[in-house]
Each structure stands twice: as structure tokens, then as C-alpha cells.
Amino acid sequence: MVSPSRTVTIALLAVTVGLLTACQSEEAMTPHEARDQLVATIEETGTLLDVPGWERASAPTIQDCDGGNGVKYGYSYSSPPPDGDHVADANTVADHWKSLGMAVRIDASSDPVVYAEGGPVEGLSFGTGPGSYYIAGSSLCVPGNADDLVDEEYNG
Numbered sequence: 001m002v003s004p005s006r007t008v009t010i011a012l013l014a015v016t017v018g019l020l021t022a023c024q025s026e027e028a029m030t031p032h033e034a035r036d037q038l039v040a041t042i043e044e045t046g047t048l049l050d051v052p053g054w055e056r057a058s059a060p061t062i063q064d065c066d067g068g069n070g071v072k073y074g075y076s077y078s079s080p081p082p083d084g085d086h087v088a089d090a091n092t093v094a095d096h097w098k099s100l101g102m103a104v105r106i107d108a109s110s111d112p113v114v115y116a117e118g119g120p121v122e123g124l125s126f127g128t129g130p131g132s133y134y135i136a137g138s139s140l141c142v143p144g145n146a147d148d149l150v151d152e153e154y155n156g
Helices: 004-028 031-047 086-099 146-155
Strands: 061-064 071-079 103-107 113-118 121-127 133-138
Antiparallel strands (some): 071 133, 103 113, 113 121, 121 133
């Protein structure tokens, strides 16, 4: 029989290894991988809705992380709003983001807006109006230099 203190020690060790692995994988991600993960997550979310006309609002934008330690990308995707059930669409997005391990909340005080953070990105939002549907967010913060990435983007 395993003693209770040994069980606690084993459980703490397992949690510590899990946290270290998660931190290492995030730190090992390049800025380009973080950007691609953000774009893929946002565009995949758009495919879940029966909404034609999704378009990139602009190319992913390079940003310094809060505190200037590393870089992240911002990205947005939009479409004309459908005539369908906006609340149902908000719930579809919320359920999908929860399945990605994100903490999600819905503000349905007027046109529904879904907010999420964690999981494969830093944060996302999905809005249902007025005038357009949009999905926008920020990638994970990863090691890198925003000035170098801007130079690379514009100078090849």
C-alpha cells in the first residue's frame, strides 16, 4: 500500500512535469508558428458557421507582448452577418472554443459576443453585429523581437 504522503508527492510531481512540459512547448514555439496557430484557430472557427463571405480584415499584425518580453500577433476575420440565429452561432463558437481548452464567456446583453482566453491562443472574441460578424484575437506570446519580424516581413 502506498502511503498518503507518497501519493501526494507523486501527484505533485505529475502536475509539475505537466506544467513544465506546457511551458517548454510554448517557449519552443516560433513567432511564425504562433501566428499560424492564431490564423488557423480563427479561420477554423469561421468554417463552423453557415456564413458566406469570410475575409481577412488585414494580414496578421506583429505586436510586442505586454511588458515588452517577446512578441505576439493580432488577427481579425469578418463577414456580413447572416439572417440566421446569432445566439445559436455564439453558442456554436463558445462550444468549439471550450473544446480547445479555452475559458469562455458570452455577453448576450445585446448582439451576442463570445470572449475566450487560453488554449492555443492568448485570447479571442466573436461578435455578431451590428453590420458584420467578426472573429479577432491575439496569439500566444513567444520569444522574439517585433522589429526584426517587421524587417523580415517587409524586406523578405
